[in-house]
Amino acid sequence: MRHLLSIEDLDRDSIEQILALAANFGTVADRPIKKLPSLRGRLVINLFYEASTRTRSSFELAAKRLSADVLNLVSSGSSVEKGESLRDTVATLSAYGPDAIVIRSPYAGAPGLLAGWTHAAVVNAGDGKHQHPTQALLDCYTLKSRLGSLDGLNIWIVGDLLHSRVARSCIQAFTLLGANVTVAGPPTLVPDAFAALGATVRHSLDEMREADVVYALRMQLERMEQDSHVPSLREYTAHFQVNSRRLGPRQLLMHPGPVNRGIELSGEVIDSPQSLITDQVAAGVVVRMAVLYEVLAGSAPHSEDPEKQPRALAPQTA
């Protein structure tokens, strides 16, 4: 795997391979010394144009557990804030000879552009409302760890699908692994066109009892009332909050975080034993270790000497 830009670039086998690798790394996480030498001397740059706590810190931890050097760049306080273009920033960072660049951008397609501009492997850590492939992979890992398989599983993704890159990646990844995905929420946030992604579209939670897994999405509070997506959060929670009244005891609950307590989820379901939310966070590190290993282990280290850059001469698709 050269880059990880979108779940669309993966098939079932390549997902299974990443998850199996993550499971291997998971056994290391239980050892007293958690570090592996696999990526010693390799440079991973985290380039984050949006605020992020768990994605950025888990990528950093994943790279460090594999003994890579890590450079963190966040948009505030950097040259980005001074108006530097993405292309110029990437040119500057490429001069450090990174082996991988992990990018979070508010704009769809930024990781793909970057892949055309740098010799480094590019990992998408969220681009606009488009894709968040490592989140979907860690969610698959979490479910597989708990249930063994996603085949035939009924998964409901509930809430603001329209603005969710997590939802787009998850629908694709869950479907690839054999699950049936239903998306539910108000018509303003769950357009019928989601059917094109292979999901069943519902505008109520009345049938949610059929779900094996309920995956709630974060409501972006500031955006909702302002853009008339929902008339009020009270109305939203009345119809679509996942709470103990709607969630059965055998159903598993997931959420990509951070949670708005009392909005998309009620407090009691977050803290219930059926919640996998902290499992998801733990899975984030091992899955990102697997992704970094996948994009880097098969390639030679980046060389300072342009004459000795084997990957620079290889075609993009290699």
Place this chain on the structure above:
Amino acid sequence: MSMFTAAPRPPAELLLRAAHVLDPASGVDGVYDVLVRGGEIAELAAPGSLQAPAGAETVEGEGKHLFPAFVDPHVHLRTPGQEYKEDLETGTRAAAAGGYCAVVAMPNTDPVIDHPALLRGLVLSAGRDARIPVGFMGAISAGLRGEALTDMSELRDAGAVGFTDDGKPVASAGLLRSALRHQRLCGGLLALHEEDPTLSGSGVMHEGSVSVELGLAGIPSLSESTMIARDAQIAEAEGGRVHFQHLSARRSVEALAEARSRGASVSGEVSPHHLLLTDEHVRSLDSSFKMNPPLRTEDDRLALVDALRDGTIELIATDHAPHGRDEKNVPFEQAPMGTTGLESSFAILYTELVLPGVIALELLLDRLTAAAAMIELERPAIVAGRAANACLVDLAAQWRIGEAGYESRSANCCFAGREVYGRTLLTLADGAVAYRDRAFALSAA
């Protein structure tokens, strides 16, 4: 007095030998020697029957086609203020290279052309820099802000072909009604970019299954079609005439046809990219495919082709919209909207609509010249006694769009890289040679 201006050029003196002249509107279809003297078409005669007079150049036209040159009522020449994208010289050179003999420039420049002094300055510049005659539109509202009407009569006196807020809609129905009333005083085309800002929102592509899959904010077809329906009614009630720019959706075609059937005086244009491309191209997230109105669905595209064929849409306009490389080389959502089109329009439409048999060559030629009537220009014709406005095209010549660069200052062409047939070898605009293919000039010398 013509509202079109070009830099002075020596009138053409040439003999085009044995070219296939095809001018459907004049009923000319056959191989002729065509003599151009003093910039006028002097004579069409049997091939081999004419001799070049002293001082006239002979151009070998055998196996080539001579068409009436094209007229584009909708281009962005970016002057004044954005000359790094295009200027009057590069833009009209691009037009001539595409076989055009006249273009109309939009007023959404920096500053906006909303004052007669600005327009007079532009006309003067065109008299110095333009390779082919250029007409200029004035703005409908001051600063394109949609609030106050410009001084339309004075803009007309200064040489405005018409008025448009292109790039933005006239959101206020009341303002449009006032503009239509002023049109009765001063004449001039009222060209409307139709879009309801409350429906378009922050959209960057067509709203549909592709936008949902990509997570990009969408612009629904309704944004365009509801405004067409509204504005056609206002024009009808005021007894005015409006032209709808760059139609993109089936619903828009239906709204136009419906208004016309009621007797409203309305017309419509369509761009090559809306006739040939759909929102599926946006899946690549390549900003070359970002334009406004956006590329829509295959169903919309087919409706536009049908409308072009049956005359509901009477003309093709490129909406040539140059942008700098650095401006387009950014993530899709950040990129400016627009594609260049003047240098590729005939070849891409000939290759992708005429050659597969979707439309006839005669129809394409009609739709590429029909704008003339709307902008008070004599329709280009290859008839003795008329000014030479013609393009010599080698329909068999294959080339790749953009491979040899562009005459335009910008390279943001959504058709870049496509293999096409139909190369412009020579363009005559208002009696002067405006473009000559370098390779062809050498071989004919």
